[in-house]
Amino acid sequence: MTVEKESTRTAAVVVQQSSRTAGRVLLSGGTVVALILLVLFFFLMRPDSFLSFVNVRNILYQVSILAIIAGAQTIVMVVGDFDLSVGATSSLAGSVAAALMLDEHSVGVAILAGLAVGLAVGLVNGVLIAYLNLSAFVATLATMTSVIGLAYLVTAGTTLFGMPPEFTQLGQGRLLTIPMPVYFAIAISLVIWAMLRFTTVGRRWHAIGGNVEVARLSGVNVRFARLLAFTLAGFVSAIGGILLAARLGSASAEQGGDNMMFSVAAVFLGMTVIRSGAANLGGTMIGVAIIGVMSNGLNILGVNAYVQQVVTGLIIIAAVTLSSLKTRER
Amino acid sequence: MTVEKESTRTAAVVVQQSSRTAGRVLLSGGTVVALILLVLFFFLMRPDSFLSFVNVRNILYQVSILAIIAGAQTIVMVVGDFDLSVGATSSLAGSVAAALMLDEHSVGVAILAGLAVGLAVGLVNGVLIAYLNLSAFVATLATMTSVIGLAYLVTAGTTLFGMPPEFTQLGQGRLLTIPMPVYFAIAISLVIWAMLRFTTVGRRWHAIGGNVEVARLSGVNVRFARLLAFTLAGFVSAIGGILLAARLGSASAEQGGDNMMFSVAAVFLGMTVIRSGAANLGGTMIGVAIIGVMSNGLNILGVNAYVQQVVTGLIIIAAVTLSSLKTRER
Amino acid sequence: MTLAEGRPEVAASVSSTAPALEAVDIVKSFDGVHALKGVRLSVAPGEIHALLGENGAGKSTLIKIVTGLYAPDSGEIRREGHAVGFANVRAAHHAGIVALYQELSIVPTISVAENVLLGEQLPGRAGIVDGRALRRRAKEQLERLNQRISLRKLAGDLSPVQQTMVAVARALATDARVLILDEPTASLTDTEIREVFAVLRSLRNEGVAIVYVSHRLEEVFELCDRLTIMRNGETIVTKDVADTTIDEVISTMVGRSAGSLYPERGTATTDVVLTAEHLEGRRVKDVSFTAHAGEVLGIGGLAGSGRSELLRLLAGAQHYRSGTVTVDGAPLRRRSPVGRVLDAGVALVPEERRSQGVMLGASIQDNVALANIATISRAGWVSGSRIAQIAKHGMADLQIKARSARQPVGELSGGNQQKVVLAKMLARRPKVLLMDEPTRGIDVGTKAEIYRLIRELADSGTAVIAVSSELPELIGMSDRILIMHEGSIAGEVPADGADEELLLSYAYGRSHEHEQAE
Amino acid sequence: SGGDSGGGTGDGDEALKVIAFTSGNQTPVGAWWVKAVQEKADELGWDLTMIQGDFDFQKMNPAVESAIGQGADVILDGYTDVSSIGSIVTAAQDAGIPIFSIDAGTEPSDAFAVNITTDQQQIVDQTVEALDESVGGLDGKTVMVIGHDPHAGIRMRAGLAVEALEEAGATVVGGEPQQVTSPATGRTEALNFVSDYLSANPDGLDAVWAGWDDAALGAAQGLAEGGSSAKVTGVDALSESIAAIEADGNMLATIEQPWPSILDQLVELVQAYEADGTLPDENFVAVDATLVTKDNAAEITPSDKLG
Ligand SMILES: Nc1ncnc2c1ncn2[C@@H]1O[C@H](COP(=O)(O)OP(=O)(O)OP(=O)(O)O)[C@@H](O)[C@H]1O
Numbered sequence A, B: 001m002t003v004e005k006e007s008t009r010t011a012a013v014v015v016q017q018s019s020r021t022a023g024r025v026l027l028s029g030g031t032v033v034a035l036i037l038l039v040l041f042f043f044l045m046r047p048d049s050f051l052s053f054v055n056v057r058n059i060l061y062q063v064s065i066l067a068i069i070a071g072a073q074t075i076v077m078v079v080g081d082f083d084l085s086v087g088a089t090s091s092l093a094g095s096v097a098a099a100l101m102l103d104e105h106s107v108g109v110a111i112l113a114g115l116a117v118g119l120a121v122g123l124v125n126g127v128l129i130a131y132l133n134l135s136a137f138v139a140t141l142a143t144m145t146s147v148i149g150l151a152y153l154v155t156a157g158t159t160l161f162g163m164p165p166e167f168t169q170l171g172q173g174r175l176l177t178i179p180m181p182v183y184f185a186i187a188i189s190l191v192i193w194a195m196l197r198f199t200t201v202g203r204r205w206h207a208i209g210g211n212v213e214v215a216r217l218s219g220v221n222v223r224f225a226r227l228l229a230f231t232l233a234g235f236v237s238a239i240g241g242i243l244l245a246a247r248l249g250s251a252s253a254e255q256g257g258d259n260m261m262f263s264v265a266a267v268f269l270g271m272t273v274i275r276s277g278a279a280n281l282g283g284t285m286i287g288v289a290i291i292g293v294m295s296n297g298l299n300i301l302g303v304n305a306y307v308q309q310v311v312t313g314l315i316i317i318a319a320v321t322l323s324s325l326k327t328r329e330r
Numbered sequence C: 001m002t003l004a005e006g007r008p009e010v011a012a013s014v015s016s017t018a019p020a021l022e023a024v025d026i027v028k029s030f031d032g033v034h035a036l037k038g039v040r041l042s043v044a045p046g047e048i049h050a051l052l053g054e055n056g057a058g059k060s061t062l063i064k065i066v067t068g069l070y071a072p073d074s075g076e077i078r079r080e081g082h083a084v085g086f087a088n089v090r091a092a093h094h095a096g097i098v099a100l101y102q103e104l105s106i107v108p109t110i111s112v113a114e115n116v117l118l119g120e121q122l123p124g125r126a127g128i129v130d131g132r133a134l135r136r137r138a139k140e141q142l143e144r145l146n147q148r149i150s151l152r153k154l155a156g157d158l159s160p161v162q163q164t165m166v167a168v169a170r171a172l173a174t175d176a177r178v179l180i181l182d183e184p185t186a187s188l189t190d191t192e193i194r195e196v197f198a199v200l201r202s203l204r205n206e207g208v209a210i211v212y213v214s215h216r217l218e219e220v221f222e223l224c225d226r227l228t229i230m231r232n233g234e235t236i237v238t239k240d241v242a243d244t245t246i247d248e249v250i251s252t253m254v255g256r257s258a259g260s261l262y263p264e265r266g267t268a269t270t271d272v273v274l275t276a277e278h279l280e281g282r283r284v285k286d287v288s289f290t291a292h293a294g295e296v297l298g299i300g301g302l303a304g305s306g307r308s309e310l311l312r313l314l315a316g317a318q319h320y321r322s323g324t325v326t327v328d329g330a331p332l333r334r335r336s337p338v339g340r341v342l343d344a345g346v347a348l349v350p351e352e353r354r355s356q357g358v359m360l361g362a363s364i365q366d367n368v369a370l371a372n373i374a375t376i377s378r379a380g381w382v383s384g385s386r387i388a389q390i391a392k393h394g395m396a397d398l399q400i401k402a403r404s405a406r407q408p409v410g411e412l413s414g415g416n417q418q419k420v421v422l423a424k425m426l427a428r429r430p431k432v433l434l435m436d437e438p439t440r441g442i443d444v445g446t447k448a449e450i451y452r453l454i455r456e457l458a459d460s461g462t463a464v465i466a467v468s469s470e471l472p473e474l475i476g477m478s479d480r481i482l483i484m485h486e487g488s489i490a491g492e493v494p495a496d497g498a499d500e501e502l503l504l505s506y507a508y509g510r511s512h513e514h515e516q517a518e
Numbered sequence D: 001s002g003g004d005s006g007g008g009t010g011d012g013d014e015a016l017k018v019i020a021f022t023s024g025n026q027t028p029v030g031a032w033w034v035k036a037v038q039e040k041a042d043e044l045g046w047d048l049t050m051i052q053g054d055f056d057f058q059k060m061n062p063a064v065e066s067a068i069g070q071g072a073d074v075i076l077d078g079y080t081d082v083s084s085i086g087s088i089v090t091a092a093q094d095a096g097i098p099i100f101s102i103d104a105g106t107e108p109s110d111a112f113a114v115n116i117t118t119d120q121q122q123i124v125d126q127t128v129e130a131l132d133e134s135v136g137g138l139d140g141k142t143v144m145v146i147g148h149d150p151h152a153g154i155r156m157r158a159g160l161a162v163e164a165l166e167e168a169g170a171t172v173v174g175g176e177p178q179q180v181t182s183p184a185t186g187r188t189e190a191l192n193f194v195s196d197y198l199s200a201n202p203d204g205l206d207a208v209w210a211g212w213d214d215a216a217l218g219a220a221q222g223l224a225e226g227g228s229s230a231k232v233t234g235v236d237a238l239s240e241s242i243a244a245i246e247a248d249g250n251m252l253a254t255i256e257q258p259w260p261s262i263l264d265q266l267v268e269l270v271q272a273y274e275a276d277g278t279l280p281d282e283n284f285v286a287v288d289a290t291l292v293t294k295d296n297a298a299e300i301t302p303s304d305k306l307g
């Protein structure tokens, strides 16, 4: 993050310049190496089933919502911030959409309302952070708290269910035997990737994340760009939440809760993939894949859920440490 | 956080210098004002009960463990970092202590073991962050995950109970009608406060948090000081967790979970209290008080639990925004 | 202390002792840029030794090597005759070598007293700081500098001058036997400079070896015993101050006939492109001037005279309190952001390349594209081919040496980094190009290229306004020169045939004498 | 137990002072209980202090204890496991106030004057029998058990289910219950357990036994998506699971726990204590629950529609 980048700027450059050996280039792929090792390990343990079409599809299905929310997190982290409210926002959006459908509103209206809710939460985050200069951590922590509360109010604390099949098909339908959310995740990831890479606003975000002062002196409207990043993150989180509701056929206030931590972890894992150490969508997807493969593989091996948790933390540390060797001072 | 501090350092200093008016001094107390307003509001709503001795004692009892864990968080945040693992560490320490007592070990041994566990987790965090240069966020996120897993393993996923009364007395006993944890919280807060303020290591932490590069170039051993901060935070979290187990007469893997978010929120609230905008123990305690008063007051008013959550987020935003007006550019 | 204050005695004692600090044949390169090419420096106990040289000569790098911040590629550091090597700043501290680094000042969030004693063993016992002793010691240090700054204040609340004095006090508070000060007085006023000098003299008399880096030669001649001049990473000469003159030093420092470096001057037009009227900033006071199409307007002055701020005000990077800026006859709105000013045709190549000019982690083409988002995009979508094109043009026009347009800027040499900043702004085809220290940290060959570029731009009708601290450069590249002194324009001189001495005298605010003399 | 023989208010003039608390007020049943107790209090003229803990014992326990400090005649505990309220139990015993509880642990405990809950063994027997019937005998079949150890009831019945299933000759996946780590994401976790298992072992599951309905619904979805016709049973009788049972999918059965009648039973015991200080004879009462299948689904009031 910017923290270290700024403070040890001189040192970082020295290190970058003084030592670029082949070994380091290899290490820079530490996270990718970690993913490959994981896949190999599980494949060797379960050669017949782990890499089967059915199981790969299964993994893709399982990570599709996380991929979308991690995409939202990537946008914000490209700009050098955090968004702790992505999970809560997704739950609220799913709950609002579900509640409206149960209240006899059309699927279209309900989805639009859910998306609008996400947009609104993102906008609030953006205003608090870009214009009122609150720290991203405290602002999104606060909105997260309020938004979870709102989600409880919308669901009255229960699990909403019984949405029309046109809706649940979005999450459970299949095309060529592949579940719909996988397509959505791919499409949204591609859009975010293209947006970050090929649009003017994407360039501005990168510039702000790279060096906010350089960006400002190059004519970038920093505040507006940050506002936009948070707003978009809210919107994308809402898509994730609505899809999750469709996928589960139900909506509750905290069903997207764990996506927040996992999304941050995925982006951090992905940041180690590229040389500049910035958040990037490709890396995020590798992070998502690591999380998905880890959980599926450990499940298939029948590893106890608690041991799984211990191992998850260790693998994250191992992957990041592996990669951080190359950028010691960053 | 350091992000903004570093990048707009010059600007911040300039702004600080150019405008120090009376109005600003008043605003700088925004968080204190927020606390006073909250207390006043609840007092007016429930004049007979809110400020009664019994209820004030009750609030103190309720926030005492959070106060200890927020103290741990303060240490780390003085240095300019985060520790997301404080809650998990406290749960693990409490669980280990409880498990040992149920396993017929003496109370003393069990407590020492719990403290050692906290120290160890803190040490791991410190090494990962100070020596392996992992970002504090990702390192403590990973240890948090692993540590929760360990706590589940230690408790076998259940709630351990039936610890000897010598132990539970630490959490439930009273002295002059005031529950013991209140004394512990006060004592630990005083120690941390004094440590941050009067000891050489405390002063170094402040220097590192203020400008890590200047500190390093002035000969401060930055790595060791950061290691120490994380280690101590782990240790103090363990005290909190052991007391929580004594206080509840039980230990489970997630019973300290929400203390993490609340501790960060409390420190952030407290950072707005002083001019330099640094984490500080006095401010943290005001943050803890806001959280405690808010929750107790809303309960006394019988506000719906979900509405409480919405309001909690709003109050945090209001308090921080109020104070941030003074330090626009920090 | 039996030694009387004064130079001769000290100089005598110098010759009889082993050097307190010696740097022998130090070589250091940063990925292709040879910062130091075999530097020698020898400082005796009880002397103040000036280290002089142009920007980028390698002075700061040498200091960082001596104090363990960088490792030298080759060469040796000797402390009292013994070879030493420090792994970090603390190790150097332990050996009695302490530096006050350039542009590094205070920790804003802690008290003045703590800043003064930062990095020192704090007074007290068993790890408990004795606050009263801390403040007493800090107070003593500040009193030596005649500073009456409240010790409990946050250092961030001090004025810039006070902050610098606190930083100086910190360096002086160490019981260092070798004290290195890298441009400590750059942002100080005369009064403070006096106080600093008094302390340095008394330290010298106590036998401390002092290395003093400064661009203010008058100071050097007043304070120092000996001087070492560096140029392009080499030591040229070490002399007793008494045996030389400012003129000799300047010509040694510059080391070449300036003429050949600079292209022929063009013919400036009289079309006014930019007018500044009564600009007031933080330091800038009532500045008015005009810039014409096709001219290179140089701005000179001492460090801290407000040149950079003036450019920042013009570029919208900082808002002016009052005054007007007019570009091509159209007044700019006050508080216009950089983007708006850029659109009006005014582009800034900022002073601090690393923190303001380039994104080190991003590629050349991404850096160039940043200021040209409108040209490289249609309907919000960026065209990869346009970026490649714009980057290719820039790289060709400016002869940027790089593997490809996708190479990260952080891997380029300083000169090429600077060219990337230029390419970024030139692609905007600005009517007015503001350049702050356009050649800082750039080697001689590259400098000539940049001067040529500046001239080409001017010839194509751009108004170039360039700030420079190097007088030969200022004279060589400009058509007309404005000299700033304490925020105002102290004088205007046509560059052709301008005399360095005259410029310097304006810069020092002694304009009257010279005007009368002429 | 700590009941004092002279307890109760006896004279009947003063209102009975009751402290009621629940940590589970964020669940549908917990929310119903809060309302139902308030209604009883209004009806019977109790002086009621209701404390809702939001699953946060740090917040709830001190609140309850300070209420105890102010004096009370009776304490009601709704759905809060005995292991989490050690400090409340101590305070109540010190003050000589009996605790009457609903579903506060699965085993007899001296902490309570009485704890009425459903009979976990009977729940397991009914659900396992239903599975047995639907798969045509469990012998040699593979069954996944989904549990959540932090919940005492679920933990106990999941353990009993493993025993019962193995006794019936079935193989339990992994030999132990699969653990959901967070109730908030229980449905997704259960879904993943099942789909991961099925993708590694197509047609490898004959049935899933889930400790509560949310997980059961996730498991049912995982089975449906994996193209399996295996059946699932849950516990809770949520309206969603009842609907799923009626829809004739993978969801086979659930368990209705008769909370309203349990509360009535509890109130009777409180009234007996109020009248003359008699404490219940037994401090643990396990009542029978009802198996909900397609046959009786229409007659069952879902637990989330109680209030
Ligand atoms: N960290 C670095 N990475 C790459 N090049 C560097 C680095 N530090 C210095 N240089 C280069 O080394 C050369 C010497 O720089 P140095 O800072 O020592 O000059 P200086 O004499 O102190 O100049 P000034 O008078 O401007 O302070 C310059 O060309 C500079 O660009």
Ligand SMILES: Nc1ncnc2c1ncn2[C@@H]1O[C@H](COP(=O)(O)OP(=O)(O)OP(=O)(O)O)[C@@H](O)[C@H]1O
Pocket: B010, B011, B014, C160, C186, C282, C283, C301, C302, C303, C304, C305, C306, C307, C308, C309, C310, C351, C469
């Ligand atoms: N990036 C910046 N942000 C905020 N203020 C700045 C910045 N750069 C310069 N200033 C302010 O402008 C004032 C004038 O200094 P300035 O840098 O303009 O002098 P200068 O003549 O260019 O000297 P130098 O040789 O040091 O660049 C200083 O007080 C400084 O605080």
Ligand SMILES: [Mg+2]
Pocket: C059, C060, C061, C102, C182
């Ligand atoms: Mg220098």
Ligand SMILES: [Mg+2]
Pocket: C307, C308, C309, C351, C436, C467
């Ligand atoms: Mg300047």
